[in-house]
Amino acid sequence: MSATEAAPAVRTIRVGTRASLLARTQTGLVVESFRQHNPGVPVETVLISTEGDRSSASLEQIGGTGVFVSALRDALLAGEIDVAIHSFKDLPTASVPAIALAAVPVREDPRDALCARDGLMLLDLAPGARVGTGSVRRTAQLRALDLGLELVPIRGNVDTRLARVAVDLDAVVLAVAGLQRLGKAHLITELLDPIQLLPSAAQGALAVECRADDEATRALLAPLDDHATRAAVAAERSLLAALEAGCTAPVGALAEVSEAFSEEGVEGELEIFLRGSVTAADGSDAIRLSESGPLNTAIEIGQRLAAELIDRGATTMMGSSK
DSSP states (O other), X not given: OOTTSOOOOOOOEEEEEESSHHHHHHHHHXXXXXXXXXXXXXXXXXXEOOHHHHOOSOHHHHTSTTTTTHHHHHHHHTTSXXXXXXXXXXXXXXXXXXXXXXXXXXXXXXXXXXXXXXXXXXXXXXXXXXXXXXXXXXXXXXXXXXXXXXXEEOOSOHHHHHHTBTTTBSEEEXXXXXXXXXXXXXXXXXXXXXXXXXOOTTTTOEEXXXXXXXXXXXXXXXXXXXXXXXXXXXXXXXXXXXXXXXXXXXXXXEEEEEEEEOTTSOEXXXXXXXXXXXXXXTSSOEEEEEEEEEGGGHHHHHHHHHHHHXXXXXXXXXXXXX
C-alpha cells in the first residue's frame, strides 16, 4: 500500500439490546469484554423496543417465551444490527437456523434471592406475608414450601419491584444475577438455596447471537464464550425442550460442572450434574430428580432427565399449571 492509500475502514459492530436498565447494563458488560478482546474494532449499541417491554400484562397473557426476544432477532435478520444480546432464560428452546449462538459468557450466580423489609429471611416472614414475584415457577415452588405466604403477581423492572417492598409488599423474589449486575446485591436479605427454589433454566446466563452466515462477527465474538457455561445451559435447556416447556412453565433446572474422579480418586474429565424439578401450580405436588454425565453429553443428560420426570408424571403436573 502506498503512503497515499487509505487503510480500509474497520466495520462498526452494531450491538442490539432491550432498552431496560438491566438489559443495557448486561450489554455493557459484554461490549466491554468484546473491546478487550478486539481492540480497535468500533462498537455501537442500538436500543430495540420489544413487546415484553411495552406491555404491563403478565408474561402468560402476552405470549410467554420470546416476548423479549423476537424484536431483537428481527432486527438481526434484517441487518439492522450485527449482534443481539439476551438474558438466556428468555430465549425459546427452538433454534433459528439463520441465527448462531456465537458466545455464552461466564455465568453470574444463577440462584434466586429474597429482598424483604427489615432484613427478614424467608422463614422469618409470618403467615399471610405478601411476597411479590412475576414467575410461575417461583410461585409454585414457594407454595410447595407451605409457609402460608400470599403470593402477589408483579411485573416491571427491578427498581419498580424493589420499590414495592415495605409499601404494599413484605418481600420480592428476584434473580441474584440481575441484582448483582445492577449493583443492588446489598438489598438481598437471603440467597435462596436451590433446594428451596430451583432456578429457571439458563438463569444468570447471557446469550450473544449473530447471523449464522456472518463468519467475521462470529470470529470476533468467539473469545467471549465460556465452554463450561455453554454446556451447563445446554443441559438445562435440553431438559426444558424435552418437557416442551417454556420460560413461564413451573420447571426448575440447574446444571453444575465439576471434575469427575475415578474410583482411585484420580481427577478425570469434566462432568455435568443436572437437577430438574416440576411443581404443581398450587404447590400440592412436586417432582425433583437429577442426572449426570460427561460434559460433552450435555444435551443427552437433559433429555434423559426430562424422560425420567415425564415418567413420574411431569406432563400432567405442568398441564395443571396452565
